[in-house]
Each structure stands twice: as structure tokens, then as C-alpha cells.
Amino acid sequence: MTNTHLNIEAVSKSFGPVTALNRVDLKIERGSFVCLLGPSGCGKTTLLRIIAGFEKPTEGRLLLDGADISEVPPHKRGFGMVFQSLALFPHMSVAENIAYGLKLRRTTAKEQRERVEELLNVVELPHIADRTVSALSGGQRQRVAIARALAIKPKLFLLDEPLSALDAKLRDNMQIELRRLQQKFGVTTVLVTHDQTEAMMLADELVVLDHGKVQQAATPTQVYRQPANSLVADFIGAANLVQAEIGQNRQLAIFGNSFKAAADYEPGTAVNVAVRAENISLRPAQANEGSTGRVVFARDLGAFKEWLVSVKDQEIRVRGSASDDSEFQVGDLVHLTADPARLAVFPVD
Ligand SMILES: Nc1ncnc2c1ncn2[C@@H]1O[C@H](COP(=O)(O)OP(=O)(O)OP(=O)(O)O)[C@@H](O)[C@H]1O
16 A cells, blocks of 8 residues: 655756756655665756755645645745755754754753754764764764754655765765664655665665656666666666667577567567676687677676676676686686576667
8 A cells, every 4th residue: 555745746847948857756655765866967956955845846746745835935844854065053062953943943942852862862972962063073963964854853854965975984884874763763755866876775765867857766676677768777787788689589689698588579679688797697718609708807896806898899897796716807708698587678769
């Protein structure tokens, strides 16, 4: 059964001649964590700003629990927000920052104290309530900003690239923390990111935007395994897009390996086949063998190995697991095999 919290109906937004959003429809489930993901300029920040009320849609409307909020100003929407800049008050203490939204809501001093204490415990900063924000580390500031946004028990929790200023290790820790907090509070959350690993790590539902349109809205696993089109396949994960042609009985040949396309296409249809780097295996090849390529780049990244293999006029990215002890060097002739169960076939646009 669905339980829609926010319903975004046919929302479009133009800035003069630029169409930032083009009839976006999206239903956000109560208590879910939704990530808006896409390349730079795809419209994700504009969509978040429309949800927050900082921008008005050119067309379409927003329904919160069924009520039209399109005309409601941001401060009356009751949403909690965290931006990349955090926008904390540097001269105020941690506790004052967290209590800020509560004060505006005329909460009693006792309620404020209790709520601040509760949140400081949740974000694991109970000992620094009295410090000024300017004396905190990047990760601590991040937690204060999150605590401040959650203090008002927001109807929606909105975050715009909140972790992008943190170094890789801290960002990884904060992603786990953010996800745990969101689950603990059960707050409906929308986060904008251009980092697909972050989006896959956090999201219940991943919304891939491109060219101002929703290209796919599904679980991270679905988006990864069954990308809706070649834009999504290309954007998510290390995918190779290989051109091929449908033969008789839906037969297709990729790197010389033949397999059957799942969807029904006319023979002779040109298609793009998305093949992820980790779904291709290599073995040494002989010069007179078919379906071979030459290794042009090789690196060991610790967690996995990666090669670029020149096949015809394309460079194919291939990943092997760290435990795989095959060693291919630049210049080696290799045979490629794609896992037929993990291919996605799209008509050429
Ligand atoms: N205030 C504005 N005035 C004019 N054009 C704008 C404005 N805000 C956004 N745009 C344009 O709308 C499009 C979508 O911008 P938006 O900031 O939503 O993209 P984004 O996906 O968040 O990109 P990024 O990841 O680079 O922040 C872009 O072409 C952008 O230049």
C-alpha cells in the first residue's frame, strides 16, 4: 500500500529561455529517504528549492498530505534544511544554534533545553553544547546543522549536497550516521547529490534526473541492475555502452559473444548495450582469435583492479575483484566475455 507524503505533480520550471525542470512527476513516500541524483545542471537543486518554497514552479503543483502547498512561503512549510554551506550562526553556541528554530516557534525554555539535549545525544555531541560553532571541526559542524534541522521535528528534511565539503573518510562516516538518524526519526527526507555512491548508500528511492526530467525513480538496486534508458546506464556505475545490431531471433553479438535480447526488437534494429565494468571477464588471447582487444591501461585500486581494453574503435572498462590473481599488462591481447544475465539493451536514441 502506498502512503504518499509529498506529491510533485507535473512541475516545470523555466529561467528565461532555460528549462530547468520539464513536467516532473514524483510521489515521495512517508518516512522514505529519497536521493535526487544527476549530472551538473540536470535540475536537482531547482527541484529541491521548489520543494522548500524558495522557487515557484512555472507550472504544476506540490501536495503535502494531499493539501496544495505551492503558494505557502518557505518558513510556513515547517521543513528542516541543511545546505552545503550549513549556514550555522558562527558566534552562537552549539546549543543556541540547535535551539534557534525552536525559539522562533515560541517553545518554552524547558522544552528547548530538553530537545537540545536529546539531539546532542543523538548526534553524539553531548559534551560540546556550550562551544561556539567557529571552534568546531567540519564533521562536528555538520552534525550541529543536522541536529538544528531536526530539532523542529520537520515535516520534511531537505538536504542539498550536505556532505560534499567533507573529506572522503568523514563523508563515508557521515553517510552512515545520516542514514541511521533518518531511520531513527522516521522523517521523510529528500537529499540532492551528484555523487552516485552517496545516493546508492542513502536512498530508499533513487531519482535520476537529466535534462530536467525524471529518467528513473526506483530502488538503488533496480536503477543499477535495470537502468531505464542509456542516460541512466551511462550515469550510474562504470558502464560501457556498446553499439550492436539485433539479428534473427533477437540474437545480439557483444565482443563476439552471442546472446538473446530480452525485449522484442525487429531484426536490423541498432541498439546500445550497457555492460558494467565488473560484468566483463578477461582471459589471455591469441593473435588469430576473434573478439579480442588490447589492454591500454591497467591499475590496481586495492579493493578492485581495473583495465581499459581497446576493442575496435572503443575503450572498454573492465573491473576484476581484488582476489582475482589474473595480471594483465598494457599491451596484452585479451579475450572479453560479458555476463549475458547482466546486460541492458536500449534502442539508439
Ligand atoms: N536562478 C537561476 N537563473 C537562471 N538559470 C538558473 C537559475 N537556477 C538554475 N538555473 C539553470 O537551471 C538549470 C538547472 O540548474 P540546477 O542548479 O537545478 O542544476 P543542478 O542539477 O542542481 O546542478 P549542479 O549539480 O551543478 O548544482 C541549469 O541550466 C541552471 O543554469
